[in-house]
Amino acid sequence: MNKIKKLTHQTEFYIFLVIIVLALIIQARSDQFFTGNNLVDLANALIVPALFSIGTFMIIVSGGIDVSFPALAALASYIVTVVLNGMNYTGPIIVPFIFAGAIGLACGAFNGLFIAKMRLPALIATLGTQSVFRGILQGALNAQQINTLPPSMKEFGQSSLFVSQNADGVTSMMPTAFLALVVVVVIAFIILRYTMLGRGIYAIGGDESSANRAGFKVVKTKFFVYCFAGVIAGITGIIRACMMNMVHPTNMFGMEMTVIAAIVLGGTSITGGTGTLTGTILGIFLLTMVQNSLIMLGVPAYWQDFMTGLLIIIGTAVSSVQILRSQKQRKPSLSKAGS
Amino acid sequence: MQEEYILKATDIIKSFAGVKALQGVNLEIKKGEIHCLAGENGCGKSTLIKIISGVYSLDSGKVEFNGVDQTHQLSPINAIMNGIQVIYQDFSIFPNLSVMENLAYNSELMQKRKFVNWKRFRAIAEEAVSKINFNVDLEAKVGTLPVADKQLVAISRALINNAKLIIMDEPTTALTKKEVEALFRIIKDLQSQGIAILFVSHKLDEVFEISERFTILRNGQNVKDGDTSELDSDKFTYYMTGRHFENKHFTAEVKDEKPVLEVRNLSCEGDYQDVTFDLRKGEILGITGLLGSGRTELALSLFGLKKPTSGKILMDGKEVKLTSVQEAMKNKIGYVPEDRLTEGLFLDQSIGRNIVISELKDLSSRIGMIDQEKRQSEVGRWVDELKIKVADPDLPASTLSGGNQQRIVLAKWLATNPKVLILNGPTVGVDIGSKHDMHAILHELANSGLGIIIISDDLPEVITNCSRVLIMRGGKITGEVDPLQVTEADLAKQVTDVAVNG
């Protein structure tokens, strides 16, 4: 009984409900939602945004924000591919992963320098670094689309865990890259739940000066978060390149909006301190599902931006009104308490 | 040889960029004693504590823990290692995390643990709360707890690392009378376990009640130390401020039987019920009650910030609907809020802007253009009238002392020319000298015909400054007393008595 009550107090529960309801509606209208092929396609589309969301989630929990990760990912994947192509690389897939991770680390550290060390406002700082990353990519490196990848990357992109086949013969493959998502989720979960570093991220997001007095290394922890998110973003860039079998300098731009919105939809407070990985993944799932299913419902493609914007606004409005209500319940007066 | 003193600080000197905050201060605390460190805001209490706890470095002087010279090893970790714990005013807690985590982190970090063991967390937390018999759900988020419980979390946490001296920085500021009593019981209990307490306060009743010895600072120097039994209220006030004060009872000079404000059967579900009272011109009406008695909510309703569910409010005999602050202002009601820093002041903005903010409409033309000359003269007028010590009204309000800041908040409301002024905890966190000045100003205002309501749980304050006092309990007005006829103890009893039907 108590457990059920607790469940209904969580944002995750409601998103889950919304997902189920939406799925049923799509199923009723198109008869195609609950097909193996569609679900595998959904999982496929989920990989890149979900990977991005994990690092960004940790940043938001720590009280920050990051809008530079798509630019960072594009930069990392471009540099890695060009360098490896240049030396006719034929080795294993692990090398491009490490290479991209390293570039991501450097860029993440660049973010961390401004936000953790110099305490600049995170949104404005990462808008700046986003522009710098894009400028390096498109200006200094004069990046163009690359259509041939090193063989191991191409193989990785085309390898699959399993292939799903519908009754009518349509097939969809579940890419190996999904494993990468699982691995990253597990790592992030362990960090957040079972290390003092991870608890420190929550503590800092809750009250920075308390965290400092308790003995958490505030600057180092924040710096770590931006570096970690950078590494994930770098690797995500490579995974995206492998999955699409090409490198495109700009086609990830704009993803930052949907990813941040999904995290907030998932119940993470934009001011930091609260939120769960489960909620984040559910939020990403919901947004991906809406974007993927519009076509199935016969909605023209150019409605997509409108629908996404609408979903972001409604979703964030619902969660902020919810927070407001719970605050009002908690403290009946406008005066202090808890200050 | 058994060392008598747990802490001995001698000749401490500390300057900040040329300004001497401490000029050779001494502080000695015996093992297991309850010691009070008193002084007005700005006397150097906080600086001294921060030096002992290793947050600030000292310029010269000597600090001994347990008879061992630690002057050159002072650091937060070192203080904790030596069993010295500080509980700051904001408790240093994490509102977003569970009680269990809040309790466990400090010691886990002290031991430089890298990984989390939730079972160990729970064990640490259970042990900590058991030390003061604190009954709390360890899974609850600290942000959802009442203030007093938050403090208990901070106290339990301090006890984990084998504390020998607990320094509490103004621990009673946000607590109700009842909670203060509970806190004092815990302090006595800790003492019986051999733990010394350094209690920082500027409230004299508390100093008398709890401490055995005291040290008083003024302007960064020792003024007096000794046994609390040698101290009385006049001496205490004198040591703190260097001034003598007379406690003059307020008596209304303006007699006007027609009420300016009438409240009739006002109710707000869940907060207060069936409140009825009158306020006449020239009187100071006190409303007292515990935190949660509905006093603040009632004040907010009178200022348009909380919608009552039923009942009437009348100004000058006409019914008014106070649906917003703007509406309340139109009806000539002013409100000096409880929390000066967050609700009353724009700290970074200029003193002048802070004074005129609420009367901007009166200073500007119909299209909203502000008359600069009028503005200047208004600022000048209020600075003079309330004797606000201001170097330049263009400086930010943060450059003023607490007492002067409170005067600015008052000036802001007087500038709107109100008929009714409601003050919620008008002297919370204001030191004794400024408190007296503030009261004198309120007396004058009442005598010039303003109707004033003081909401406060500072009983001596209501008794000396009000013409009538209403008592609120559990959301209801349970009585009215004549301050000239009632003793503090009597009033305290009426305020805290638990009503028969709850």
Added chain:
Amino acid sequence: MKNDATFSMRIKNWYGHDKNFARLLIIFILVVVAFSIINPSKFLSVANFQSMVYQFPEFGLMSLGVMLTMLLGGIDLSVVGMANLTAITAASTLVAFVPEGASDGQTMMVIVFAVALGIIVGSAAGFLNGNLVSRLHIPPILATLGSQQLFTGIGLIITQGSSISRLPAMYAETGKTLVAGFIPLALFIFIGAVIVLSIILNKTTFGTSLYMMGSNPVASKFSGLNNTAVTNKAYMLSGTLSAIAGLIMLVNYNSAKPDYGSAYTLQCILIVVLGGVNPNGGFGKVGGVALAILILQVLSSGLNLFPTISNFYRQLIWGGVLLAVLTLNYFTELREKKRISTSYKDDKPKETAKA
């Protein structure tokens, strides 16, 4: 003698009062001088000046909008979306209502109608932002991030993904009128906006309310300010300014499309921060922002003198400048704090913890 003293005192006073403005003025002069020396024939040419004065009112007006919201401690990331939505509305009205072979009078009437409609749409969009922030309490970052997407989305639905062009020639002609014979209309509007805004911010109740609410929204509520109305007004004005910017863009490009000017968002924030507005709200002046707009335009035109530099480099430069300005502010603030603490006689002097 005496006069001299007061004059130099005044300058000193003024400088001390508005260091930021003085600093920006120096930067502006330096940048202009530098480009004039590097390539006088091109930089100081009439053509260059002409292209400059047509360009900066676009992002200049949007920056002023962003500034208003940042004074409140918020931000407006949807200015470009509002500008494009306005341009699309006006363009489709023009295309739909100007009949083949219409007389000049008829066309003019439609233009006036289209412009009015565009400004109403932009202002309404801003008003929507304001309500999302003030009534639904959505953090401004998220609200305007979402509405940017929404406005772009509406634009996409109207245009079905392509651009609207073939406007009546009269629109662009009218838009390029010279006021008083020598001031281009766009520049005239921009100057007007700067003057009106500085009057609003310095001399009106709304202006003071904006600054006060920006530095402490709780206190402003308790002081009787209508926070909801102040917020709505600020975001709506941002929408109005963006709408005018959108109409100028329509003049300059002679077509409307949902993804025009997407680089402007960052540029606007850069300008506002460079102009000395505190991202946490409460402080900032129109003069500073106006100068920052000019500096950016000069830099941008100056870069055009080097054809080898690809357009994409601009992003690198804007981002770099933004970070450099923030870093510089960080270090000056550090120094300032140290200086102030000497005059502080308070219980809590600022000293960084040793730990």
